[in-house]
Amino acid sequence: MNEHDSERIAGLLEADGMSRAETDDDADVVVLNTCCIRENADNKLYGTLGHLKTWKDAKDGRRIVVGGCLSQKDKDVVRDRAPWVDVVMGTHNVHRTNELLQLAIVYGPVTEILDEAVIDDHALFPSALPVRRETSYNAWVTIQIGCDNTCAYCIVPAVRGKEISRPFDDIVNEVKQLAANGVTEVTLLGQNVNSYGRDINLAERKSGADVRVKTMFADLLREVGAVPGIQRVRYTSPHPKDMRSDVLEAMAETPAVCEHLHYPLQSGSDRVLALMHRGYTAQRYMEQLREARRLMPGIAITTDIIVGFPGETEEDFEQTLAIASEAKFDLVFAFIFSPREGTEAALMTEHFIEPEVVSRRFERLRQIVEPHALEMHEARVGLVEEVVVEGPSRKNEGVMTGRTRQNKLVHFATPSQLRPGTYCTVYITRAAPHFLQGRLVDILQEPTHKIRIPVASV
Ligand code: 5AD
């Protein structure tokens, strides 16, 4: 979500006549769009702002903008610690970037943190704003902002506000527009996609219409998947407490929806899940996972796991390892618990786990999940996979990198370079825990999106 906001901020600045600078020295404006979900963004931010003070002092007219979660949370701290920042803005101010910058140029430093309640739909959803995308064949599409859950470790509800669903037709229209511009793959974004539409239905109900309060995510998947030209639909993230069979069925029955589910587990211990307020048990999680595999044999399943949540005992952790073994994830994003100021878990200091214990657990988890990842990758060897080209591999220009429908990274040699967005088939020859290798079989489809031609500024 944060990266998508950055694309929009860049898009707005471009729409206002700016262009991307290649080096700091060339730049007139630097925007830092902060995210504070896990790492210690604070330390990084203030360190970077220290360097930027020297940059700003070196030439008249240079401006610094700080946006995102951290300034939403700590606007006064940013002002106090770095008074040379020109604009401090929050997570609901993206659409105001240009105005705020102009205000700062004319009147001096400004701070603006808007409440979502005062903004209309078009400004609320970053997808409604101009954009400067890094890639032209795939696109993020926001379907919902904010989050109404109360996961004890999570800062998102505090910095992103309450959950608001974007109108159904706006989403579908944006996807149609993207498809008309040559985009073939979309990723629907929301903090808790399974509850998409709950607030829309409630609003209709309040206005007198007799509708059942049901979520609309399954309908959205079907509708987006039916947009001509859209060949791949992905989404992130679902919440196991709200996952119902209708969504899994919609995935299975919509050919464009990819065979990949990112399904955050967080912990395999029911006791820890309850402390986290996740609202499901490990067994319920596994039931849905099995249902997903029953409906979509071969689906790739990835997850997030937090190691060292306050009070996590050896036994709790063993349960996480047991579920990880049973689930056989294709990829696990493991995170060490990090206290986020303002969250419930940050107050559980008495139960914080010793860092050495956490590191040991983290390493044990890695040892359990890597062989599974390798096994799931090895199952692809000998198959011909549809791959969308991302670009040349970083290490070797003669090797292209792309993604399968399961979202697995594939490196494959080609006689000549293929444009990002090309669809091809690749014969998989080798597997590693984090990537596949293969050789090109056929080119299925060349991209149709326009190529971005750099325009020199005068
Ligand atoms: N500490 C560690 N991991 C966290 N996550 C969110 N908040 C924290 C935290 N305080 C992880 C969760 C979530 C992912 C996006 O980040 O696993 O699913």
Ligand code: SF4
């Ligand atoms: Fe955070 Fe939980 Fe909301 Fe996800 S569902 S954004 S983890 S509060």
